[in-house]
Structure formats: C-alpha cells, structure tokens
Amino acid sequence: MPTTVMTERIAVRSPQKSPAVRASFPVKAREQEQVPEPVVEMRAIRKTFLDVVANERVNFSLRPGEICALLGENGAGKTTLMNILFGYYAADEGEILIHGKKVSFASPRDAIACRIGMVHQHFTLVPSQTVLENVVVGSSGGRFFLDMKRAREKLCALQKRFGLAVDPDAPVWTLPIGGQQKVEILKALYRDARILILDEPTAVLAPLETRELFDTLRTLAAEGCSIVFISHKLYEVMEIAHRVVVLAKGVICAERSVSETDERELANLMVGHELAGKTATARKAGAALLSVSRLTVRNDKGLDAVKDLSLDVHSGEVVGLAGVSGNGQMELADALFGLRVPTSGTIVLDGAALPDGNPKSRVDRHMGRIPEDRMTTGLMLDLSVEDNLVMEHHGDFRRSGMLDREAIGDHAEGLMCDFGIKADGRRAPARTLSGGNLQKIILARELSADPKVVVAAQPTRGLDVGAIEYVHGRILEARDRGAATLLISEDLDEIFALSDRIAVLYEGRIMGIADRKYATKEQIGLWMSGIRDVLCA
Amino acid sequence: MRLVLKKRAPLPPWIRLLVPLGAILVTLLLSAVPILAAGGALWPSYASLFKGAVGTRYNFLETCVKAAPLTFTGLAVAFAFRAKFWNTGAEGQLLAGAIAATAAGVASSNLPPLLALLFVCGAGFLAGGAWAAIPAVLKTKYRVDDVVTSLLLNYVMWHIMGYLLFGPLQMPGSSWPRSAAIAESAHFPILLAKSRFHLGIVLALAAVFVVWFINSKTVFGYQARAVGVNQKAAAFAGIGVKSVILKTALLSGGLAGLAGVGEVAAIHHHLLMDISPGFGYSGIVIAMLGQLHPAGVALSAFFFSGIAVGAQSMSRITGVPTYIADVIQGMALLVMLVALLLTEYRIQAVRD
Numbered sequence: 001m002p003t004t005v006m007t008e009r010i011a012v013r014s015p016q017k018s019p020a021v022r023a024s025f026p027v028k029a030r031e032q033e034q035v036p037e038p039v040v041e042m043r044a045i046r047k048t049f050l051d052v053v054a055n056e057r058v059n060f061s062l063r064p065g066e067i068c069a070l071l072g073e074n075g076a077g078k079t080t081l082m083n084i085l086f087g088y089y090a091a092d093e094g095e096i097l098i099h100g101k102k103v104s105f106a107s108p109r110d111a112i113a114c115r116i117g118m119v120h121q122h123f124t125l126v127p128s129q130t131v132l133e134n135v136v137v138g139s140s141g142g143r144f145f146l147d148m149k150r151a152r153e154k155l156c157a158l159q160k161r162f163g164l165a166v167d168p169d170a171p172v173w174t175l176p177i178g179g180q181q182k183v184e185i186l187k188a189l190y191r192d193a194r195i196l197i198l199d200e201p202t203a204v205l206a207p208l209e210t211r212e213l214f215d216t217l218r219t220l221a222a223e224g225c226s227i228v229f230i231s232h233k234l235y236e237v238m239e240i241a242h243r244v245v246v247l248a249k250g251v252i253c254a255e256r257s258v259s260e261t262d263e264r265e266l267a268n269l270m271v272g273h274e275l276a277g278k279t280a281t282a283r284k285a286g287a288a289l290l291s292v293s294r295l296t297v298r299n300d301k302g303l304d305a306v307k308d309l310s311l312d313v314h315s316g317e318v319v320g321l322a323g324v325s326g327n328g329q330m331e332l333a334d335a336l337f338g339l340r341v342p343t344s345g346t347i348v349l350d351g352a353a354l355p356d357g358n359p360k361s362r363v364d365r366h367m368g369r370i371p372e373d374r375m376t377t378g379l380m381l382d383l384s385v386e387d388n389l390v391m392e393h394h395g396d397f398r399r400s401g402m403l404d405r406e407a408i409g410d411h412a413e414g415l416m417c418d419f420g421i422k423a424d425g426r427r428a429p430a431r432t433l434s435g436g437n438l439q440k441i442i443l444a445r446e447l448s449a450d451p452k453v454v455v456a457a458q459p460t461r462g463l464d465v466g467a468i469e470y471v472h473g474r475i476l477e478a479r480d481r482g483a484a485t486l487l488i489s490e491d492l493d494e495i496f497a498l499s500d501r502i503a504v505l506y507e508g509r510i511m512g513i514a515d516r517k518y519a520t521k522e523q524i525g526l527w528m529s530g531i532r533d534v535l536c537a
Numbered sequence: 538m539r540l541v542l543k544k545r546a547p548l549p550p551w552i553r554l555l556v557p558l559g560a561i562l563v564t565l566l567l568s569a570v571p572i573l574a575a576g577g578a579l580w581p582s583y584a585s586l587f588k589g590a591v592g593t594r595y596n597f598l599e600t601c602v603k604a605a606p607l608t609f610t611g612l613a614v615a616f617a618f619r620a621k622f623w624n625t626g627a628e629g630q631l632l633a634g635a636i637a638a639t640a641a642g643v644a645s646s647n648l649p650p651l652l653a654l655l656f657v658c659g660a661g662f663l664a665g666g667a668w669a670a671i672p673a674v675l676k677t678k679y680r681v682d683d684v685v686t687s688l689l690l691n692y693v694m695w696h697i698m699g700y701l702l703f704g705p706l707q708m709p710g711s712s713w714p715r716s717a718a719i720a721e722s723a724h725f726p727i728l729l730a731k732s733r734f735h736l737g738i739v740l741a742l743a744a745v746f747v748v749w750f751i752n753s754k755t756v757f758g759y760q761a762r763a764v765g766v767n768q769k770a771a772a773f774a775g776i777g778v779k780s781v782i783l784k785t786a787l788l789s790g791g792l793a794g795l796a797g798v799g800e801v802a803a804i805h806h807h808l809l810m811d812i813s814p815g816f817g818y819s820g821i822v823i824a825m826l827g828q829l830h831p832a833g834v835a836l837s838a839f840f841f842s843g844i845a846v847g848a849q850s851m852s853r854i855t856g857v858p859t860y861i862a863d864v865i866q867g868m869a870l871l872v873m874l875v876a877l878l879l880t881e882y883r884i885q886a887v888r889d
C-alpha cells in the first residue's frame with residue numbers, strides 16, 4: 001500500500017520542520033559535494049507588453065526539494081515570470097530548461113505535461129462543480145470516459161499524504177477561500193506536478209490556514225517537489241523558504257539563502273529604503289460618525305452571517321475588526337457598502353440613517369469604501385485607469401450633460417502621481433496593471449474624496465511592504481483629518497499597527513472590544529477562536 | 538504536430554480599424570468559391586456585383602436606400618449590446634415602429650408636412666422603445682433572460698401585425714393583409730432627383746452621430762459602458778443599473794422602430810406583412826461586424842446593402858442566384874469573428 005509507505009516517510013522527515021535544519025538545506029547539499037541538478041533553469045528571460053518591460057535578463061533556477069521565494073514590489077514582474085514558466089505567456093527572449101532539457105511551452109498544457117503546476121493569484125475553479133469534478137476536469141488523459149472511482153481513490157490518497165482535507169463531494173462555492181486553495185493545489189498534484197508555483201497563496205488565508213498550507217508545502221518539499229512561493233509577507237518567506245530571489249523592475253536584483261539574511265535586509269532590497277515601521281499614535285476620538293446598530297445580515301446561502309451586531313466608530317479613530325475569514329466580515333462590509341440588504345438593523349452615517357442596499361447614498365454621503373474584492377467589485381478591469389478613478393464621481397465631471405474628458409484626464413494624472421500608480425498611461429486598461437497598482441487606484445479614488453467615514457476591507461491584501469506602508473500612511477492620514485475608519489482585516493499585525501480600538505468578529509457577533517493600548521495578541525487570538533476571556537468579558 | 542492558440546500581447550489600437558477592412562477584403566476573395574460553384578464566370582460576376590452595388594449613380598443611391606434600415610437596426614443592437622442588454626428583438630421593434638408609423642401616417646392627413654413627419658417618427662420611435670422595454674423590465678425585475686424574451690417577442694409582434702392587417706388597420710374594401718396608404722404629408726421627401734434617396738437616409742446618418750456622441754461624450758454613455766463591462770462594480774459605484782438598462786432598451790428599441798418608420802414613410806407608404814426582409818436579424822450581424830462602434834455599424838450596413846443590391850444585377854447578368862448575397866453576408870461574419878480571434882490570439886504549430 002503506497003499510502004502507508006508515504007505516512008512513514010512523512011513521519012521520518014517531519015523533524016525537518018525545525019527552522020534550523022530546514023534553513024540549512026542548500027548548505028547540507030553543498031557539503032555532500034553533490035549539488036543536485038536544477039529541475040528548472042530559466043535563462044536570460046525577457047518579456048515586454050507593448051512598452052512595459054516586465055522581465056529582463058532573468059536567470060532563475062530551482063533545485064529538487066527546494067522552496068524558493070520570489071519577492072518584489074507590486075509590478076516587479078513576479079507573476080509574469082511564473083506565467084512564462086507555466087507556458088501561459090511566451091518569453092520574447094531566453095530559454096527554459098527542465099531537467100537540463102530545453103523546452104518550449106506553447107500552452108499551460110505543455111507545462112503540465114512537464115509536471116509543472118501553478119496556483120494563480122486568482123483562482124480558476126468552477127464554483128458549481130464539486131471538489132472532485134474540479135480536480136479531475138481536463139485530466140482525463142485523452143480518454144472519453146472518466147473513471148470516477150479511480151479518480152476518487154487517487155484524490156483521497158493525495159489528501160491523506162499531504163494533509164489537504166476537503167470534502168471531495170462539496171460544491172466548490174460552499175468552501176471558504178482557504179478550502180478553494182486546497183482544491184487548486186490538489187488539482188496540480190493530481191496532474192502529478194513536481195514543480196509547484198504558488199502565486200501569493202497566503203494573501204487570502206487566515207493565520208491558521210497559512211500554518212496548514214506551510215505544513216503541506218514542507219511535506220511536498222521533503223518528498224522532492226520544488227516549490228516557487230510568491231508572497232509579500234517577509235516573515236512567511238523567512239519561515240518557509242530555503243532561498244529568496246528578489247525582483248525589482250523586472251530584473252533580479254538579489255538572491256539570498258534564507259540562513260544568511262533577515263527581514264530588514266529583504267525589505268531594504270525590495271523597496272530600496274528603510275521602512276519607518278509606522279504605528280498609530282492614539283488620539284482623542286470625537287463624535288460617532290458611523291453607528292451600526294442591531295444589524296443582521298444573511299449570506300448567499302440564506303443563513304444569518306452577521307447577528308444583531310452593534311458598533312460605533314468615532315471621528316478620528318480607527319476601529320480594527322479582526323477575525324478569521326468567513327465569520328461575517330464579507331456580509332458586514334457588503335451591508336455597509338450598500339451592496340447587500342440587511343434583514344434588520346440600521347446603519348447611521350453622521351447622524352442620518354443610510355437607506356438599505358443603496359450604494360449611491362454612500363457615495364453621496366462621503367463614505368470611502370475599499371471593498372475586499374477589488375477585481376470584480378472595486379474596479380472595472382476593461383475600462384481605463386482614468387475611467388476607474390472617476391467611477392463614483394463621474395457626475396462631478398459633467399459639463400452640460402457631457403463628460404469633461406479633459407478634467408477627467410487632469411484628475412487622473414494628479415492622482416496617479418500622488419498615489420504612485422504605475423501604469424502605461426492614464427488610458428491604459430486597468431486589466432494591464434499589477435495587483436498592487438490596482439489597489440492603489442481604489443485607494444486613490446476613495447481617499448482623495450475627503451471621506452467622513454472609511455470602511456476598508458482587507459485593504460493591503462496582496463500588496464508589497466512598501467505599498468502597505470504607504471496604504472497604512474494614507475489611512476492614518478484620513479483618520480488624522482477626522483475620518484472615522486472601520487478597518488476589517490484578517491491580518492493581526494495590520495490591526496495592531498493601525499487601530500485605536502480592536503474589535504473581534506466571531507460567528508457574526510462581536511466577541512469583544514479592547515483598547516489597542518491594553519490589548520495583547522494572545523487575547524485577541526483567543527477571541528478570534530471564540531474563547532471569551534473571563535477577565536475581560 | 539498540433540495547432541494551439543496563444544494569447545498575444547495587446548495590439549496597438551489602430552489595428553481595430555484595419556481588422557474590418559481586411560475582413561471585408563478576405564470575404565470578397567473567398568466569395569469566388571460559391572460564385573464559381575454556382576456556375577458564374579469569375580470576373581464578370583465580380584464586375585457586375587461591384588457595378589450593381591456602387592457602379593452607377595442610381596445603383597449607389599439604391600444601396601444607400603437599403604443601407605438606411607440596416608443602419609438603424611445595427612445601431613439599435615450595437616447600442617444595446619454595449620450595455621450588455623442582449624437585444625435580439627430589433628425585428629419586432631422595427632415592426633412595432635412600422636405599425637405605429639402607419640397608424641400615425643394614416644391619421645395625419647390634416648397635418649402640415651413637418652408636423653406629420655414628426656408625428657410619424659415620434660410614434661414609431663416610441664412604439665419600438667416600448668416593445669424593447671418589455672424584455673428590459675423582465676430582465677431587471679424578474680431576472681428573465683433577455684436574449685430569449687427579446688427574440689421571442691419578434692414572433693409575437695409579427696402576429697400582432699397580422700391581426701391588425703386583417704382587422705383594424707386593413708385597407709377598407711381590400712381582402713389582402715395590407716393597410717390604407719399613409720397621408721402624403723407624412724411621406725419622407727425624396728432629396729435627390731431621379732432616385733429614391735430619401736430623408737430617412739439622412740436621419741440614419743444623424744443617428745450614427747448621435748449614438749457615437751452619447752457613447753463617448755455623455756455621462757449616460759459612460760454609465761452604460763460601465764454597466765456593460767461590470768454590473769457589480771457599476772452598482773458599487775452608485776450607478777443605477779436598472780435605470781441604465783431600461784433607458785438603453787428604450788433608445789435601442791426606438792432606433793429599431795425608426796427603421797420601420799422609414800420603410801413605411803419612404804418606401805411602401807403603407808403597411809404589408811413583408812415590410813421587413815429580416816432587417817432586424819441582419820442588424821445583429823451588422824453590429825458584430827462593426828464591432829459595436831457606430832461608424833463601424835454604418836460601414837458594415839453599407840457593405841451588406843451593397844452586396845444585396847449588387848447580387849441582383851449579378852444574377853441578371855451572370856445567372857448566379859441572388860441567394861449568393863446571403864452566403865457572402867454570412868461569410869463576412871465568420872471571417873470577421875476569425876479576424877477578431879486572431880487579434881487576441883495567434884496560431885502556433887507545435888511538435889508533440
């Protein structure tokens with residue numbers, strides 16, 4: 001039975017999880033004088049999009065059993081490089097060698113045949129199909145009929161081996177984001193991937209889910225899989241990777257073994273300057289500008305996701321709403337944004353109740369809204385950068401019923417400069433911008449309109465450290481101007497860095513509210529897992 | 538060895554202009570195959586097709602006459618599709634417009650010409666718009682699929698027309714399904730001597746400009762495009778998605794209605810069952826061929842009309858049946874779709 005053999009192997013290898021042993025991986029290999037052949041070698045890769053150079057002279061290699069982290073600012077070209085390796089784009093110049101053999105991928109299909117798998121920044125699952133169907137789709141091996149029984153056995157074996165627990169018969173749309181990601185990974189493994197590319201996998205995960213993912217990755221690496229891990233979170237990179245490659249403006253600017261570097265140096269290499277490490281200084285809060293009272297909101301499945309929730313946010317304060325994803329954050333944010341009609345309760349902005357399910361009223365009453373789902377809610381990817389920047393306030397650029405294109409252009413130029421949005425001009429389709437720059441468009445649009453209340457859901461998800469510093473600075477700036485800010489985030493560091501008060505959402509209810517000065521991560525962590533501290537109750 | 542599609546890097550915008558012209562050229566070249574198959578001699582056929590379409594003053598103006606309703610229906614479809622209101626019902630809206638124009642035209646015998654024309658156009662526009670509003674309301678209120686409803690309403694309107702032409706609108710004393718003639722004051726004036734070049738053609742050109750202006754210059758045009766590319770984000774931005782869809786439907790249906798007005802007021806001067814040889818359906822193809830751009834719609838309407846008019850003289854001279862026009866028009870769409878595919882992807886041969 002292969003499964004038992006595998007379990008044994010995992011058991012033997014699991015001591016490797018200790019950081020010291022893990023970090024020494026490349027060193028150990030060198031000692032034995034048998035540096036393993038690289039499984040992947042990308043040589044002198046160059047890729048351009050019209051005028052934008054996304055990759056230039058990139059030499060990138062990957063050894064068996066190695067976890068290599070790819071770091072770089074938003075738009076540095078990480079995703080592009082990996083898309084080339086995955087056969088999604090063709091490089092303009094350069095060559096790719098797999099196990100020393102030159103290959104040329106015409107499509108991801110060829111890459112999959114070379115046992116490469118990729119989990120994209122944005123998932124590619126079919127929501128209405130089950131986990132098993134999603135995993136199996138497209139891998140029938142050329143045969144007409146699928147052997148579902150064998151497929152199921154193979155899937156279950158994989159799940160046991162790598163600790164990727166999801167119900168094979170659950171429809172994908174019912175899974176939390178973390179579960180969907182497991183399906184993506186299973187999909188790659190099902191196709192026998194030995195080279196696994198993960199593009200910002202942890203951006204959507206709660207801390208606990210990240211732990212699970214890391215255990216899986218370690219098991220995979222111990223079995224000889226090579227892994228490329230893209231992330232903006234430096235401590236994660238330090239924890240999981242053996243080697244770090246830093247990209248800047250499409251060029252590799254540094255390469256370090258994890259054992260010989262630290263977070264400070266990596267941050268420096270990426271951004272090119274020291275980070276200030278800004279934390280909020282507590283301020284005196286004014287009147288309540290945003291009052292939520294007794295709000296109950298249903299989720300898509302018709303169950304109460306937010307239950308009788310009340311919360312006040314005052315002028316000049318940031319209230320951080322922490323919690324593990326799927327505890328009602330999305331439904332609460334949607335109700336606040338006017339996208340979802342609550343079943344009961346009221347939302348009052350600066351003394352006047354907001355009509356339910358009416359986004360326009362939020363725009364009119366100066367609520368700055370940063371939605372979690374920037375690709376489909378916050379932006380129109382097919383429109384230009386300038387059109388996206390006036391999405392909400394295009395009415396202000398009206399001149400006798402016509403749009404004043406010139407004013408819109410000037411407005412865009414100004415914001416792109418102020419917020420450092422990197423794009424191929426203001427007329428470039430938003431689709432061509434990198435993830436971080438897309439987020440900057442939303443921030444520019446929402447925060448430049450001098451909002452009274454800001455509701456920000458996961459505002460720095462997927463951003464590089466420089467951009468995060470920047471976003472945090474902007475949010476604090478808005479607060480200092482007197483805005484009442486509700487920050488919904490699953491990132492505890494972010495919550496602690498910005499909030500004046502911290503509230504924890506658990507199963508749709510507020511577990512507790514604490515002043516940042518007296519709160520500890522342990523206590524917030526307990527609340528997040530539904531355990532109420534007796535002393536603070 | 539197999540062929541795969543690879544995504545291209547984005548092409549510069551001027552390619553968009555070249556694509557339809559190239560597609561038309563390729564279509565004309567490919568037309569050789571059915572022409573030869575139908576037993577036509579190649580050069581005489583092409584020559585007579587071309588001459589029949591635009592070769593003489595009369596033929597050219599005749600092509601314009603036929604292009605007018607196609608421009609209206611093409612615009613109607615393109616304007617709706619841009620906001621992702623899938624209006625496949627231009628045919629029914631055209632008929633609604635024609636019926637209303639007939640009723641108004643018959644009733645306006647005592648009106649001065651200018652008022653009569655306004656009355657006829659207004660009635661046709663409103664009737665078309667109202668007919669298009671039905672699928673829009675069903676879509677926004679009850680989430681009924683607009684492709685299906687707008688398409689099926691074509692047949693409903695055709696039968697309503699049949700009822701009216703055998704009933705209330707039937708010419709007194711006639712047993713044919715045919716209405717009384719509209720008042721002379723409601724006739725579209727002929728603008729060029731010794732031709733049928735009428736007011737409706739100028740109106741169609743004006744409509745091209747108006748639609749372009751709305752699309753690219755007005756707040757409503759921006760909102761419609763936003764709803765078209767991403768409804769969820771549009772709603773988030775505070776755009777009234779339902780009202781945008783409803784207004785789009787009204788205007789789209791109105792444009793299709795004007796196509797019907799022209800056929801009644803300029804060509805036939807009364808209503809009959811075969812008032813439209815499928816102008817509404819052709820409008821869908823024309824809108825796609827013109828890439829939903831108003832100027833593109835006008836050009837492809839002219840191309841369609843030229844092929845149809847030219848095919849008649851080709852058939853007289855070389856004996857190739859006039860059905861060849863349908864074949865060429867169908868090919869044009871296919872070639873265009875392939876060309877659009879190739880602007881986004883390129884074909885690559887790979888060895889296994």
Ligand SMILES: Nc1ncnc2c1ncn2[C@@H]1O[C@H](COP(=O)(O)OP(=O)(O)OP(=O)(O)O)[C@@H](O)[C@H]1O
Binds near residue numbers: 423464
């Ligand atoms: N399809 C495309 N068309 C045009 N430009 C593109 C396209 N894809 C990427 N780019 C450009 O190439 C550059 C690199 O983008 P890429 O997505 O690789 O960045 P990234 O390092 O993954 O950033 P992030 O951390 O924000 O995800 C950016 O300037 C981006 O605007």
Ligand SMILES: [Mg+2]
Binds near residue numbers: 079080121199434435
């Ligand atoms: Mg990326």
